[in-house]
Amino acid sequence: MHINGESVDCESKELIKVINPATNQVIAAVPKGGKAEAEKAVDAAYTAFKEWSVKTAEERAKLLMKWFYLIEENIEEIARIMTREQGKPLKEAIGELNNANSYISWYAEEGKRIYGETIPSSHPNKRILVLKQPVGVVAAITPWNFPAAMITRKVAPALAAGCTAVIKPASQTPLTAIKLVELAHLAGIPKGVLNVVTGDARAIGDTWLQDDRVRKLTFTGSTEIGKQLMKGAAETVKKISLELGGHAPFIVMDDADIDKAVEGVIGSKFRNAGQTCICTNRIYVHESIEAVFNEKFSQAAKQLRIGNGLDQGTDVGPMIDLHAIDKVKEHIDDAISKGGEVLQGGSRVNLADGYYFEPTIISNAGDDMLCMTEETFGPLAPVATFNTEEEVIERANNSKYGLAAYVYTQNLSRAIRISEKLEYGIVGLNDGLPTVAQAPFGGMKESGLGREGGHYGIDEYLEVKYVSISI
Numbered sequence: 116m117h118i119n120g121e122s123v124d125c126e127s128k129e130l131i132k133v134i135n136p137a138t139n140q141v142i143a144a145v146p147k148g149g150k151a152e153a154e155k156a157v158d159a160a161y162t163a164f165k166e167w168s169v170k171t172a173e174e175r176a177k178l179l180m181k182w183f184y185l186i187e188e189n190i191e192e193i194a195r196i197m198t199r200e201q202g203k204p205l206k207e208a209i210g211e212l213n214n215a216n217s218y219i220s221w222y223a224e225e226g227k228r229i230y231g232e233t234i235p236s237s238h239p240n241k242r243i244l245v246l247k248q249p250v251g252v253v254a255a256i257t258p259w260n261f262p263a264a265m266i267t268r269k270v271a272p273a274l275a276a277g278c279t280a281v282i283k284p285a286s287q288t289p290l291t292a293i294k295l296v297e298l299a300h301l302a303g304i305p306k307g308v309l310n311v312v313t314g315d316a317r318a319i320g321d322t323w324l325q326d327d328r329v330r331k332l333t334f335t336g337s338t339e340i341g342k343q344l345m346k347g348a349a350e351t352v353k354k355i356s357l358e359l360g361g362h363a364p365f366i367v368m369d370d371a372d373i374d375k376a377v378e379g380v381i382g383s384k385f386r387n388a389g390q391t392c393i394c395t396n397r398i399y400v401h402e403s404i405e406a407v408f409n410e411k412f413s414q415a416a417k418q419l420r421i422g423n424g425l426d427q428g429t430d431v432g433p434m435i436d437l438h439a440i441d442k443v444k445e446h447i448d449d450a451i452s453k454g455g456e457v458l459q460g461g462s463r464v465n466l467a468d469g470y471y472f473e474p475t476i477i478s479n480a481g482d483d484m485l486c487m488t489e490e491t492f493g494p495l496a497p498v499a500t501f502n503t504e505e506e507v508i509e510r511a512n513n514s515k516y517g518l519a520a521y522v523y524t525q526n527l528s529r530a531i532r533i534s535e536k537l538e539y540g541i542v543g544l545n546d547g548l549p550t551v552a553q554a555p556f557g558g559m560k561e562s563g564l565g566r567e568g569g570h571y572g573i574d575e576y577l578e579v580k581y582v583s584i585s586i
């Protein structure tokens with residue numbers, strides 16, 4: 116762990132094993148921190164806030180950019196760490212790190228543009244001045260599927276805004292987080308500004324929820340845990356951002372460029388072995404193009420090479436663990452029992468004791484199937500058909516989730532109509548990979564609160580204050 120600029124152990128001396136999902140081998144162990152370590156991290160962040168928050172944005176940007184360049188210089192090494200603890204192919208790990216780093220450079224600049232406002236007063240002898248100020252200590256709880264990007268997406272705007280942070284990375288993927296924080300210290304980011312505590316999620320999370328010095332909680336993970344954190348944060352009325360579950364529909368209209376749609380859905384569905392919150396979960400294809408779409412989609416999925424992410428040429432790595440595999444199997448069994456037909460894949464792959472699963476396509480999907488109503492979080496692509504635009508919009512919106520949706524069409528009016536009607540925070544219009552640092556990533560309904568990325572993303576770490584001046 117890293118607390119107050121130092122690499123530290125935990126009081127209990129207990130350890131958590133880190134397992135490579137490609138081999139099921141233990142590759143490292145990290146301290147199992149708890150309440151004591153979580154408190155120490157907040158002590159450090161709270162103390163560091165006093166000096167960090169009054170630095171100029173320019174000074175903070177210089178340090179953030181040094182961190183950016185160190186990540187860039189060490190990208191291959193960090194990517195290997197990520198692939199070994201998380202499983203994703205090395206090329207995806209490098210892609211994630213470039214994306215993660217782009218949040219650091221983007222926010223290093225954006226921190227310089229935290230503009231206030233002056234508001235004309237209704238009293239002739241008054242002036243109103245609006246200030247934006249850092250919220251204070253930020254607690255970031257991050258998931259295993261993006262071990263770097265989910266951290267920088269939170270802490271880059273937080274630090275640029277003048278906040279300090281305590282991070283709890285997922286127990287499956289703490290090594291990338293530790294490496295990133297080590298590099299931050301090497302870059303000269305002062306001690307206490309960025310702290311990482313590994314260990315018991317419940318003990319650490321509860322400690323931070325109860326601590327009123329923590330003024331902001333930011334979390335990416337399941338809707339179930341997000342709801343618990345939201346309740347916990349209410350005790351001390353913290354600001355919160357939640358990036359929760361998704362159940363993305365991928366709509367292919369009859370006028371779509373089918374090759375482009377297939378390319379889009381392959382990326383959107385199978386990257387990270389289907390384990391991203393904006394992965395396509397259910398596909399709706401116009402009934403007139405079903406046969407040709409399914410043929411091309413199956414052919415493309417068949418080309419994907421499954422293997423250890425460290426091996427050259429691997430397209431799809433292992434899933435994170437057995438639990439993840441079981442959920443995919445459950446969704447496939449349920450779909451088959453309800454009339455689904457397996458066009459491609461469908462089975463676990465026995466390779467080096469790892470958690471591999473074939474990219475799987477199921478046709479004849481019905482709205483009553485688990486995979487059409489719940490987030491699968493794995494490489495399963497159910498394809499359903501539809502007849503009219505109104506019908507598909509209604510079916511796409513019929514979900515408690517509202518994170519990302521995808522639409523493929525070449526008709527401009529239709530593209531705009533559908534994009535406006537989809538109840539989702541992100542719409543990929545002829546675009547299967549919409550995530551970038553300058554755009555406001557986030558969900559509607561039970562997919563979350565707040566936005567990460569773009570100028571919206573820094574507001575999450577700022578308080579608005581107005582000064583009423585009588586002259």
Ligand SMILES: O=CCCC(=O)O
Nearest residue numbers: 260261391392393550
């Ligand atoms: O899983 C959530 C993040 C997905 C992305 O960054 O595109």
